[in-house]
Amino acid sequence: xxxxxxxxxxxxxxxxxxxxxxxxxxxxxxxxxxxxxxxxxxxxxxxxxxxxxxxxxxxxxxxxxxxxxxxxxxxxxxxxxxxxxxxxxxxxxxxxxxxxxxxxxxxxxxxxxxxxxxxxxxxxxxxxxxxxxxxxxxxxxxxxxxxxxxxxxxxxxxxxxxxxxxxxxxxxxxxxxxxxxxxxxxxxxxxxxxxxxxxxxxxxxxxxxxxxxxxxxxxxxx
Ligand SMILES: *Cc1c(COP(=O)(O)O)cnc(C)c1O
Numbered sequence: 138x139x140x141x142x143x144x145x146x147x148x149x150x151x152x153x154x155x156x157x158x159x160x161x162x163x164x165x166x167x168x169x170x171x172x173x174x175x176x177x178x179x180x181x182x183x184x185x186x187x188x189x190x191x192x193x194x195x196x197x198x199x200x201x202x203x204x205x206x207x208x209x210x211x212x213x214x215x216x217x218x219x220x221x222x223x224x225x226x227x228x229x230x231x232x233x234x235x236x237x238x239x240x241x242x243x244x245x246x247x248x249x250x251x252x253x254x255x256x257x258x259x260x261x262x263x264x265x266x267x268x269x270x271x272x273x274x275x276x277x278x279x280x281x282x283x284x285x286x287x288x289x290x291x292x293x294x295x296x297x298x299x300x301x302x303x304x305x306x307x308x309x310x311x312x313x314x315x316x317x318x319x320x321x322x323x324x325x326x327x328x329x330x331x332x333x334x335x336x337x338x339x340x341x342x343x344x345x346x347x348x349x350x351x352x353x354x355x356x357x358x359x
Contacts, residue, residue, distance in 0.1 A: 139357060141169060141173050141355060142173075142175070142176035145173060145176050145177075146176070148353060148354065151338065152348065156347065157180060157346065157348070159181070159203055159205075159330070159348065159349045159350070160173050160181050160182070160350060160354050160355075161181075161182045161183075161350060161354075162351070163183050163206070164351065167192060167195050169355050170192060170200075171196065173354060173355075174196070174197060178354075179199060180221075181201070181202060181203065182203035182205040182349055183202070183206070184205055186204070186208070186215045189204055189215075189220065190215050190216060201222075202216075203220070203349075204216055204222070204223045205289075205330075205349060206225060208223060213234055213238045214238055217235070217238035217242050218242050218244075220246060221247070222247040222328075223249070224249045224349075225249070225261065225289065226248045226285075227262050229274075229276065229277070232248065233280065235282075236280035236281070240282040245281070245282050245284050249285075249287050249289040249328060250262075250285060250287075250288050250289070254292065254293075254307060255290075255291055255292055255294070255304065256300075262290070265308075268311070269315070275319075285320070285326065286328045287312060287327060287328030287330065288308060288311065288315070288331075289330035290304070290305070290308045290330070292305055292331070292336055292340070301336050302339050302342070305339060305345065308331060308343075309344035312344070330345070332345045332350075333348070333349055334350050334351060334352045337350060
């Protein structure tokens with residue numbers, strides 16, 4: 138048996154400074170979030186807009202709420218007032234919609250472009266080619282109420298860590314290429330969100346700057 142606080146400590150000990158630990162609380166109640174909060178955790182992520190809103194309303198105001206799931210346009214309005222970062226931009230259309238809601242709320246919303254790198258068909262995101270083509274239009278430069286801060290990816294769901302490492306490294310190369318080409322003057326293009334409970338050490342080795350960990354924090358291994 139171990140507690141959330143103990144598991145958080147154990148995970149923190151494996152994460153270098155400069156890599157952000159995001160606790161993915163999507164399957165866990167507010168009480169569990171509070172346990173992590175009381176152990177010093179401040180960054181949390183959810184996959185559903187309703188859950189993000191419900192938890193944000195119920196929990197301390199200094200929590201940084203990240204959105205990591207597939208975002209439907211009609212849900213943006215609920216999270217736009219407070220979301221700290223949206224990790225899952227998968228179309229130019231979505232970016233435009235978020236920009237509108239940023240303007241309505243008088244703020245700039247930090248966003249990551251989700252890259253589809255995994256072998257599974259089911260994952261969302263731009264392919265690297267689509268992402269480069271989208272950036273090349275430079276249309277995003279006109280959107281003043283979003284700020285592209287980096288990339289996000291999910292590796293293939295496989296035990297083959299070699300495959301996973303290859304995917305994470307490819308996204309790191311893409312991240313560097315995009316930064317050099319379009320964000321060279323922007324120190325805030327600094328986030329590569331990659332790595333979950335099963336593969337975060339591989340992701341950090343490949344150059345992740347933000348790991349998204351759920352089950353390893355919130356579930357006791359039996
Ligand atoms: C659920 C989820 C995570 C966390 O997964 P664990 O395996 O529980 O650590 C990370 N990122 C995204 C996008 C998720 O949906």
